[in-house]
Amino acid sequence: MTRQDVAVVGGGLAGITAALRLADAGRTVTLFEAKPWLGGLTHSFRRGELDVDNGQHVFLRCCTAYRSLLDRLGVTEQTHLQERLDIAVRQPGAGAARLRRNGLPAPLHLGGALFGYGLLNPMQRLRFTKAALAMKALDRADPALDGRSFGDWLREQGQDAQTVRAMWDLVGLATLNVPADEASLALAAMVFQVGLLTDNDAADIGWSRVPLRRLHGDAGERALAGAGATVRTGTRVDAVLPGKNGFTLRVRDDEELTAAQVVLAVPPAAAHKLVPEIGSGPEHLGTSPIVNVHLVVDRPVLDEPFVAGVGTPIQWVFDRTESSGLAASRPGAQYLAVSLSAAAEFVDLPVAKLRDLLFPDLEALFPELPEATVVDFFVTRERTATFRGSPGSQEFRLPARTPVTDLFLAGAWTDTGWPATMEGAVRSGDTAADAALGASTVDIRAGRPAGAGPQRRQGVPA
Numbered sequence: 482m483t484r485q486d487v488a489v490v491g492g493g494l495a496g497i498t499a500a501l502r503l504a505d506a507g508r509t510v511t512l513f514e515a516k517p518w519l520g521g522l523t524h525s526f527r528r529g530e531l532d533v534d535n536g537q538h539v540f541l542r543c544c545t546a547y548r549s550l551l552d553r554l555g556v557t558e559q560t561h562l563q564e565r566l567d568i569a570v571r572q573p574g575a576g577a578a579r580l581r582r583n584g585l586p587a588p589l590h591l592g593g594a595l596f597g598y599g600l601l602n603p604m605q606r607l608r609f610t611k612a613a614l615a616m617k618a619l620d621r622a623d624p625a626l627d628g629r630s631f632g633d634w635l636r637e638q639g640q641d642a643q644t645v646r647a648m649w650d651l652v653g654l655a656t657l658n659v660p661a662d663e664a665s666l667a668l669a670a671m672v673f674q675v676g677l678l679t680d681n682d683a684a685d686i687g688w689s690r691v692p693l694r695r696l697h698g699d700a701g702e703r704a705l706a707g708a709g710a711t712v713r714t715g716t717r718v719d720a721v722l723p724g725k726n727g728f729t730l731r732v733r734d735d736e737e738l739t740a741a742q743v744v745l746a747v748p749p750a751a752a753h754k755l756v757p758e759i760g761s762g763p764e765h766l767g768t769s770p771i772v773n774v775h776l777v778v779d780r781p782v783l784d785e786p787f788v789a790g791v792g793t794p795i796q797w798v799f800d801r802t803e804s805s806g807l808a809a810s811r812p813g814a815q816y817l818a819v820s821l822s823a824a825a826e827f828v829d830l831p832v833a834k835l836r837d838l839l840f841p842d843l844e845a846l847f848p849e850l851p852e853a854t855v856v857d858f859f860v861t862r863e864r865t866a867t868f869r870g871s872p873g874s875q876e877f878r879l880p881a882r883t884p885v886t887d888l889f890l891a892g893a894w895t896d897t898g899w900p901a902t903m904e905g906a907v908r909s910g911d912t913a914a915d916a917a918l919g920a921s922t923v924d925i926r927a928g929r930p931a932g933a934g935p936q937r938r939q940g941v942p943a
């Protein structure tokens with residue numbers, strides 16, 4: 482039996498962050514991850530000549546904790562962050578528009594873009610502006626917000642179907658991953674207030690220029706090793722048993738270890754199953770799927786880094802030609818990743834059916850597509866991509882501190898105030914690590930009061 486100082490269970494972004502912060506603070510950390518790689522829901526696989534991400538991921542400039550993690554991992558330059566929010570928007574049958582912010586303070590930064598936004602008429606733009614100001618004024622500290630649906634609130638604000646499609650859903654579907662009618666108003670207020678209505682540069686969009694596995698999993702493993710942590714991939718933790726002097730962890734049936742503290746950074750149902758004493762809630766959080774459709778064509782059909790679709794299931798289309806390696810292996814061809822959030826109606830459809838369903842809209846969005854030859858078309862499905870941020874979901878999101886002494890929770894599903902995002906995951910990892918550091922009275926390795934030991938590199942700021 483081996484005594485660990487801190488065991489972190491789960492190697493997604495939350496677990497990587499918590500483990501790194503604890504290791505940076507001088508703790509002896511072992512990170513256990515069931516899969517053969519780190520990165521959790523952000524990962525990549527090889528398909529022929531392509532490095533394919535399980536799903537397109539974006540972040541915003543306001544994702545400060547996530548961006549600090551990228552810095553800590555030394556991979557910021559492997560991402561691209563827009564200098565100014567700039568979204569090309571296309572609606573089949575209705576034309577194209579652009580949402581580009583200016584340099585004015587929020588919310589005036591979107592005024593010019595809205596004025597010229599051809600997918601709404603002047604009356605719809607006016608009503609949207611009034612609703613956006615009402616959204617800015619919502620009090621996020623009011624617990625009643627989580628009891629209401631975002632869709633109800635939009636109707637109350639006089640937002641018609643086209644305004645919801647062309648403005649609110651554009652941001653809301655991708656970040657909340659449930660339709661407005663099924664989304665908590667509290668989470669919607671969080672997204673729109675922090676992302677769009679407070680700081681003028683908050684919504685500048687960023688994305689990875691390399692496969693996600695390289696950005697998060699591989700870089701995480703390197704950083705953790707550098708910080709002195711032990712990473713055990715392919716190692717499922719089957720039991721975490723609280724005892725008088727810390728915890729016993731049962732790993733892969735035949736191995737037992739002890740730990741003074743444990744951070745559980747696994748999905749909600751798994752956390753509840755491993756240690757039911759954390760309390761009821763996580764097992765009631767539903768899940769929502771995301772589907773990505775991957776399209777390789779023999780010539781360029783998209784001349785932007787990405788485009789957003791309106792009035793079509795095709796929500797966001799990213800050009801992944803460079804990041805997937807296709808540019809080198811097949812010059813002149815293009816690889817598009819098509820993201821479908823809140824994809825309950827698509828997740829079980831066969832590939833051929835999805836292709837029949839989506840192709841007319843793809844051809845409407847990309848006029849050069851009918852002339853191109855489709856080299857590859859495949860689908861990735863993440864059935865439990867996010868927790869379901871529906872009205873009332875807040876009570877099921879538990880805080881980092883649990884009723885079990887020295888057991889802490891992390892994960893995008895925990896009580897971060899954020900929807901299920903990379904930012905939420907990283908924040909939760911920071912919070913759990915801080916709670917673990919704050920709860921410990923003794924530096925277990927050295928027998929000194931906690932905090933007295935040498936502080937290595939500062940971790941990710943909370």
Ligand SMILES: Cc1cc2nc3c(=O)[nH]c(=O)nc-3n(C[C@H](O)[C@H](O)[C@H](O)COP(=O)(O)OP(=O)(O)OC[C@H]3O[C@@H](n4cnc5c(N)ncnc54)[C@H](O)[C@@H]3O)c2cc1C
Pocket residue numbers: 490491492493494495496513514515516520521522523535536537538539540716717718719746747748751771772863865866867891892893894901902903904906
């Ligand atoms: C297709 C897709 C697109 C997305 N797009 C975006 C986006 O554009 N922007 C954004 O911000 N977010 C996006 N997200 C959400 C984001 O990826 C997640 O919120 C975040 O990665 C969750 O991280 P996590 O560490 O909380 O959980 P996870 O990534 O789920 O990590 C939990 C880990 O625990 C491991 N585990 C479980 N049980 C055990 C056990 N018993 N022992 C050991 N290990 C265990 C799992 O294998 C997993 O690796 C997207 C998600 C998906 C799936």
